[in-house]
Amino acid sequence: MSPRSAPRLRTLAVCASLLVAAALVGLTVGGVKLDWRALSAPGDAGETARLLASLRAPRVALAALVGASLALAGAALQALLKNPLADPFLIGTSGGAAAGAAVAVLCGASPLLSPGAAFAGALVSSVAVALLARRGGRLDLHRLLLSGLIANAFFSAVLLGIFTVGSGETARTMLFWMMGSLADATPGRVAVLLPYSVAGGAALLAFAGRLNLFAVGEENAAALGVDVEWAKRTVFLAAALLTGAAVAFAGVIGFVGLLVPHAVRAAAGNDQRTLLPASALAGGALLVAADALSRAALAPGELPIGAVTAAVGAPVFAWLLLRQP
Amino acid sequence: MSVPAIAASGLSAAYGTTRALDGLDTSVEAGRILVLLGENGSGKSTFLKLVARILEPTAGQLALEGRSLSELPRRETARRIAYVPQSVDLVFPIRCEDLVLQGRAPYGRAFSSDSPEDRRRARDAMAACDVAELSERDASALSGGEKRRVFLARALAQEASIWLLDEPTSGLDPRHRLQFLELLQRVHRERGTTVVFVTHDIDLASELADEVLLLSRGRALAQGPPAAALTPGLLEAAFGARFEARAGALRAVSTLPAGPQDRTPKL
Numbered sequence: 120m121s122p123r124s125a126p127r128l129r130t131l132a133v134c135a136s137l138l139v140a141a142a143l144v145g146l147t148v149g150g151v152k153l154d155w156r157a158l159s160a161p162g163d164a165g166e167t168a169r170l171l172a173s174l175r176a177p178r179v180a181l182a183a184l185v186g187a188s189l190a191l192a193g194a195a196l197q198a199l200l201k202n203p204l205a206d207p208f209l210i211g212t213s214g215g216a217a218a219g220a221a222v223a224v225l226c227g228a229s230p231l232l233s234p235g236a237a238f239a240g241a242l243v244s245s246v247a248v249a250l251l252a253r254r255g256g257r258l259d260l261h262r263l264l265l266s267g268l269i270a271n272a273f274f275s276a277v278l279l280g281i282f283t284v285g286s287g288e289t290a291r292t293m294l295f296w297m298m299g300s301l302a303d304a305t306p307g308r309v310a311v312l313l314p315y316s317v318a319g320g321a322a323l324l325a326f327a328g329r330l331n332l333f334a335v336g337e338e339n340a341a342a343l344g345v346d347v348e349w350a351k352r353t354v355f356l357a358a359a360l361l362t363g364a365a366v367a368f369a370g371v372i373g374f375v376g377l378l379v380p381h382a383v384r385a386a387a388g389n390d391q392r393t394l395l396p397a398s399a400l401a402g403g404a405l406l407v408a409a410d411a412l413s414r415a416a417l418a419p420g421e422l423p424i425g426a427v428t429a430a431v432g433a434p435v436f437a438w439l440l441l442r443q444p
Numbered sequence: 445m446s447v448p449a450i451a452a453s454g455l456s457a458a459y460g461t462t463r464a465l466d467g468l469d470t471s472v473e474a475g476r477i478l479v480l481l482g483e484n485g486s487g488k489s490t491f492l493k494l495v496a497r498i499l500e501p502t503a504g505q506l507a508l509e510g511r512s513l514s515e516l517p518r519r520e521t522a523r524r525i526a527y528v529p530q531s532v533d534l535v536f537p538i539r540c541e542d543l544v545l546q547g548r549a550p551y552g553r554a555f556s557s558d559s560p561e562d563r564r565r566a567r568d569a570m571a572a573c574d575v576a577e578l579s580e581r582d583a584s585a586l587s588g589g590e591k592r593r594v595f596l597a598r599a600l601a602q603e604a605s606i607w608l609l610d611e612p613t614s615g616l617d618p619r620h621r622l623q624f625l626e627l628l629q630r631v632h633r634e635r636g637t638t639v640v641f642v643t644h645d646i647d648l649a650s651e652l653a654d655e656v657l658l659l660s661r662g663r664a665l666a667q668g669p670p671a672a673a674l675t676p677g678l679l680e681a682a683f684g685a686r687f688e689a690r691a692g693a694l695r696a697v698s699t700l701p702a703g704p705q706d707r708t709p710k711l
Contacts, residue, residue, distance in 0.1 A: 201535050332549060334536050338529065341498040343602075344522030344550040389536045 130387040134400035138183065141407040145179040146171060148411040178304040181312065182410040182424075183403035185301070185369040186379075188316045188361040190402020191395060193376020194383075195323045198330040198391050199354045201337070202263065203381065204439065207241075207362040208373035210263060211270025215244020216359075216366035217296040218274040221281050224292055230308075234315050238363030244270050245359045299370035299425025301410050308368050315364035322357035323395060326350060330391040372425045374432020375402055381439065447510040449474040449606055449638040450495055454504035456662075457490050464490040466662035467504065472655070474509070474605075475636040479649040482659035483683050488642040489530065491659075492608040495640070496527035508606075522550035526599035530610040530642075532591065534584035540594050541579040544570055547602035562601075569600035573627060588615040596624070600631065606638045607631075613648065625652065647693050650674050658682045 189207060196205040207213050219240020220233045228236060251266035275297070282293040295303070329350050332340035341347045365372070379402040383394055406424070409431075413422040448471035455468040465487040472478045480488040493499040494506060497518060506513045513521060526547070547569070548562040558566075570576045573593045578586065583594055592612060599607055612628075613621045629652075631637050643649060649656050649670060656673035658665040660682050666673050674694060676687040685696040 198536075203535060328549065328552065332546060335534065335538065335543070335546065336532060338493070338498045339532065339546070342496045342522065342525075342527040342529075343546060344519035346518055384536075389538060390542065 127390075127393045130383075130393050130397050131400065134383070134397045134404065137404040138400050138407070141404040141411070142179050142183065145182065145407045145411045146175045148415045173306070174304075177306045177309050178301055178410065179407055180309045181304040181368060182301050182407040184309065184312050184316050185365040185372065186375055186406025187399040187403040188319065188365040189372065189375040190379035190405070191320055191323055191399040192358040192361040193402075194380035194391070194395050194398040195326070195330060195354055196358050196376070197380055198334040198389075198394075199351065200263065201334060204264060204377070204436075206374065206377035207358065208371065208376060209436075210267035211244045211248050211274065212241045212359060212362045213366050213371045213373065214271045214274035215247075216241040216363040217371050218277040219243070219363070220367045221278055221293055221296055225281050225285055231311060233367040234311065234364045237367035238315075238360050240274075241359035241363035241366070242356070244274065245355055249355070296366070296370040297425075298423040299372035299428070301369055301406075301424050302421070303368075312364055312368050315360060319357045319361035319364065320399060322353060323361070326354055326357075327391040327395050330354070330395070331389075334389060334391065370425060372406070372428050374428045374436065375406060377439075378428075378432055378435055379405055381435075446473065448472055448507075449476075449509060450640070451507045451510075452491070452494075452504065455491070455494065455501055455506055456503040457487075457494055457499055458502050464662055465494070465501075468659075468662065468664055470657055470664055470667060472638055472640060474638050475632075476654040477632060477639040477641060477652055479653035479656050480640065480642045480659060481644070481646065481649055481656060481682065482665070486659040486682075487662040488659055489610050490662075492527065492610055492640065492642060495606075496525060496608055497521055498527070519550045522604075523602070524604050525606045525608065526602040526604035527608045528592075528595045528599050528610065528612060530614070531588065532595070537582045537584055539579065540575065540581050540583045540586070541566060541570070543583045543594055544579075544598045544601050547598040547600075550602070565603070566597075566601045569597040570594075572600055573597035574623060589617060589620050592616065593620070593624070596627070604637075605635075607640070609639065609641045611642050611644070613643065613645065628652075646674060646679070650693075 192212075193206045196207065196210070197203055199205075216237040217240070220237040222240070223232055223236030248263065248266040248270050251269065252263040254262060278293055278297055285293065329340060329345045332343050332345055333347075333350070337347055337351075340350065380394060380398045383397045383401055387393055387397060406428075409427045410424055413424050413427045416422055451471040453469050455465055455470075456463070457465040464485075468487065468491065470491075480491065482488050490499065494501055495513070497513065500514075508516060508521065508524065544566040545558050545562060548558065548565065552558070552562065567576070567579075570579055573596050575590065575593045575597055578590060578594065583591060586594065592615070596612070609628075613624060616624060625648075628639065632639055641652070653670050655667060656670050657667045658673055658678055658681075665682050666678050676689070676694060679685075679687045679694060679696075680700065683696065684700045686698045686700060687694045688697045689695075690697075
């Protein structure tokens, strides 16, 4: 039995509530204990309000946008490739994005251009992996994962090379990209990320109905009136854009794009018109919560967020792989 | 003569460097049943996939009611042509009713929910194909025969005037085979559906077809009414086996060392 697709609005409401709850926790947790009463008291709300506005709120917003982008990209790729193991990290898109952004920084490009450079890197990686994984005109599951492994190894080498050549400051930045971190959140960075995420997200949501047909098969989509080449290009581009933007501001954070769509699919069915927006909300919630956990666990220090998601994600991925027929 | 529902001229297709169709000329009149026969790899399924716009021809023309297929909007052709594949490997769980509702995709908008009208048509189609009781079941866990009938229900919900069926009866038990054929003939009679049907079952071809198209190595070997196309000589050329009439039906009785014939005795 497969679960009947839960009503779309109810599913979205549950995921939105999770995001709001995670955001409240994220605003509260941290090295400095907040004085909430001071915030509501007239007069001297200054310190707490400043802390919230300049540090906590941008961090929560960044985590939410990055988590939403990665989960949405993962969900769309899984349907497009008819492959439940597709994920921007596993198939090498994130690695390409990190290398792209690192090259831009090494060349002295403005941080405003980082998302563009990361997008370009994500695109190069996506295309290379897709070409490697093609066999007899179709994308092969095992070849796709192997190709992602090759791409990840290659882009790690690029990052390590830049790491060695670069100055101390560059090296710190490289480390940030390789491990994933939300520590550099500022209102400005969130403002730059937002349009990229919205554009990529809107493009994917517009394809939700067609992705339902892809989830049964590419031939199925073609026979039911979808221009499959156009759909594949658009979805690949939009997923690369979302991944690139997320990596430019938070580094490589793995497994969000794998875990979140799986959890949402198990709970609410595989109708992409529900799954895509619900995954975006739940992905935002997961990363905000994981970030709060990483700050709370070692306060006043913090665990790298990429380490947290990988520690949870790798065993779940192994379990999914074992369940594959 | 009226404009044919489907007309192909010089139609060619290839998978990479492997040629699958090599200048095929054929046509089907509206409301007729055309059965495609030929050995494995002779281009039968490729022809269906070209008509369904799953593959693009490498050369030649394909016309739908006189209009070039490649110039028609894809959604419009999907409203007029339903394709039932030989088998589908389902990776994700999907309820049978949702699978049948996909037949309504060429009518809907990108992000809209399925309308009550779509749901009603899907339910009616499932009832007609005797799969109403499967509607909540996961299609990826069905038997081959059940899956086939669910896909047939989907073609019905699609309300297409042309059905392309790739070996629709293979793997069906006698009862469901008969049931499928009765359903097909009923739809064909009531709606005047044009049917293009791939099979290896020569008895079925002679029973069902208005016309038979014998394919060999991507070309038309012969096309005509069953009585004219299903002769021992032509079957021998198509399949590379000797045929004899036994108990009123043609049976392959021995294979020929040379395999199917390359060039053709035309009708």
